[in-house]
Amino acid sequence: MSVVNATEVTVTVAAPAAPPADSDDGYVARKRGFWFWAAAAWLGFIVLCMLFSQWFPGLAEPRERVGSPRIGPGADYLFGTNNSGHSVFARCLHGARISIGVAVIATFGGIVMGGTVGLISGYYRRGIDTTLSSLVNVMLAIPGLVLALALVGFFAPTGGFDDQRFLFFTVSPNTNATIWATIALAILSTPSISRVARAQTLVWSDRDFVLASRTLGARNLRIIIRDVLPNVLPAMLSFALIGVAALIVVQAALAFFGIGDVTATSWGGDINFGRDRLDSEPHMVFFPSLFMFLTVLSLNYLSDKFIELNAVKEAGV
């Protein structure tokens, strides 16, 4: 399922914490393999595009007119051109910045917020846990995309040309829309990440080395940061990979509702603009979709692999 209110994945992530059940099949060699490196290579390429696409030699600008509109893919124009004669290939590479950047920053925000909430409620338990968990449950009570639509729809005004104030900065309306989309997606990913963090903290804070630290007189904050956090982090990070994948899709979905930054170069926006001519010029939709699909697939696959490798490590404890 693609537009993920990431809770559904919580279950799949929580499962491997139990000892691997297929152990009496005999030991299955878990090596990284070709597809692992293929997925990693694709993600590396996408990250390069995200950071440096504007300095790639010979690559057209996203809004540079390279030929007449709607030329099919071929030798002259690798992926063809779009409605305005922009190069689809160039726009696919440049689009990584908004499509991936927003999702990555939002997931990072989600890890910071969700991790804090999860660690606190898992470590202190009792009243604090009950309060925080019920707040998290309220956030989970709103379907993911609906929450994003509500936040961005209400707070990110579409259109308008005047610069607006955002906290302490003055930004253009489009930047403002992107910032709000990022904030909305960060809020969106917080509750599910906090659930993962809480579940892991509950397990790890009962271990003997935590007791040892406490006996040595370490304060709670130190125990949380030095002893619990490093053990909770792997689960949160492998969850974050799926989180990024899910947020890429949600971010693109916002374009279909005409909110967020509609003028930016992003895969979702390009798919949305191209779909009117799906029957005659499918390449305008096909290539951004392919980029998005490969990226999401790589992230899902890597996350699967990390969980597998992690299961081995935990079984070895």
Next chain:
Amino acid sequence: MTISKENLSLWSVVISFAVFLFGWITHLNGLVTAGICLVLIIGAATITNGSYVLKRLAALIPTLVLVTLFAFFLQTQRVSPQDVAIRVLGPGATEQATTEFIAANGLDAPFFSRYLDWISGAVVGDLGTSFVNNTSVSDQVAAALPISLQLMVYAQIIALLLAVPGGVYAAYKANQRGDAVLSTSALGFLSVPNFVLALVLVFLFAAKLDLLPATRYEYFGESPWEHFQHMLLPSLALGMGLAATYLRLLRGDMVITLQESFITTAKAKGVSPRRVLWGHALRPSMFTLLTVFAVNAGALIGGTLIVEIIFILPGMGNLIATAIVGFDFLILQGAVVVLAVGFVLLNFLADLLYAALDPRIRHVRS
């Protein structure tokens, strides 16, 4: 199966499903039938195991209050009373006229009294009146909601039809070729955003092969055949991704079940593999699937909204999109509240059903 106190909950679900179908075909008001179903199910569940259900129901109230409060807060933050007044009275409205309008409509009242005013209407089904085109929000939501619900039901049916046989087969052939093909393609489908899948389906089946219609909605009452034709592609676009999730879960659980000793016993007694899989192993493997069935509803709602936009179905997705583009924030607020409350209630019902299926849950949780 006779009606007794133990299985009353299951019967209430069956009966309310019948009521729902009846109301749907005879075009009764959707909110009324949904209300009757809800009362039936909760009533029966309360009779069966009273305190558990009532406790859970009470625990629901703070969630519902916070969710509605949140939506109302967003709306009031975004829309200032002056904007509303000018939009209704026209751009040339005088200062005095706007002030009078604001006072007359109670727009200058404190936040909580406005919220109480609105929520007391919302409880009895009045979500307010849109200031943009002066229509009732409830009417618009009531017209859009059934279409989204139909789409979700069809998608779930398609997903289960694909995932259950697939998952059973993949678990049976675990780590062999058949499993590898199914599991890999499931991971693939999991990674296709459903709007991309929708566009691919439109391209293949509507644009190239010209087999199925790509857009427009057809009411079931007018022509059932056309209705299903129009709904097939959107439901497929939603159902395939769901099917992939279910398949992976079912496979995982079933692989574990197949290693239990009662399966070995059954095999040793000479029960055929087919009977072992479908008769012995499937039922105990379904529980994770059931929980995820409800949790996934959130993802499904999101998917429905987007797919509706692509296939131009007049459901909640298009209602929200039109509201956002037209600055119709009361409709946006109404749609968000209805979807969120519906999601909360759905999870609550799934919990009840789960308790009805597995009596251990009642005692553990209460």
